[in-house]
Amino acid sequence: MVGLFWIDAENVHLGTPGATATAEVLLTPEVLRVTGPAAGQWPWGEVTALTVTGAPVRSAGVRWAGRAATVAAAALDLWMPGSPEMMTVAVGTRDGAHVEVLVPSGAATAYTRREVDLSHALLTRFVEGTSSPALPSRWWGTRDGTGQLRSREREAVLEEWLAAP
Numbered sequence: 001m002v003g004l005f006w007i008d009a010e011n012v013h014l015g016t017p018g019a020t021a022t023a024e025v026l027l028t029p030e031v032l033r034v035t036g037p038a039a040g041q042w043p044w045g046e047v048t049a050l051t052v053t054g055a056p057v058r059s060a061g062v063r064w065a066g067r068a069a070t071v072a073a074a075a076l077d078l079w080m081p082g083s084p085e086m087m088t089v090a091v092g093t094r095d096g097a098h099v100e101v102l103v104p105s106g107a108a109t110a111y112t113r114r115e116v117d118l119s120h121a122l123l124t125r126f127v128e129g130t131s132s133p134a135l136p137s138r139w140w141g142t143r144d145g146t147g148q149l150r151s152r153e154r155e156a157v158l159e160e161w162l163a164a165p
Helices: 060-075 113-128 134-142 151-163
Strands: 005-007 012-014 024-027 031-035 040-043 047-053 086-093 098-104
Touching: 005 134, 024 098, 031 086, 040 086, 047 113, 113 151, 134 151
Parallel strands: none
Antiparallel strands: 005 012, 012 024, 024 031, 031 040, 047 086, 086 098
């Protein structure tokens, strides 16, 4: 996970894919595809808006306190995993369509405000045609795949993608 993006060998998702998701938003270099009840597919030239609202954002202190509480509860065998927070992905198209899709957040506890802002800036570049979801896909292909990135590392990757021509 980097920002609002969940990247795997085959796809770039907004939010978390998987069994708990009733819908998915997939980003490819050619199209934006929505699965589930509001299914559709649009070439990037037809997409006029792409936003994510409801992404859980918390300060570093609150995120660390939440992690510590989870570890303590798990150690005492009191922890019950919760459902991820839901985010709304809104898609606008040239033909006037407006589609809203609920997707699970990929953040274990929450995103940083900067991570969400950088993700929105990248989504804007995808819509404008000045960048492509091929960037996260290429990054995934060169990554060694070990370990989870910390928030500052995720922010640095997003900044790198935004700086790419």
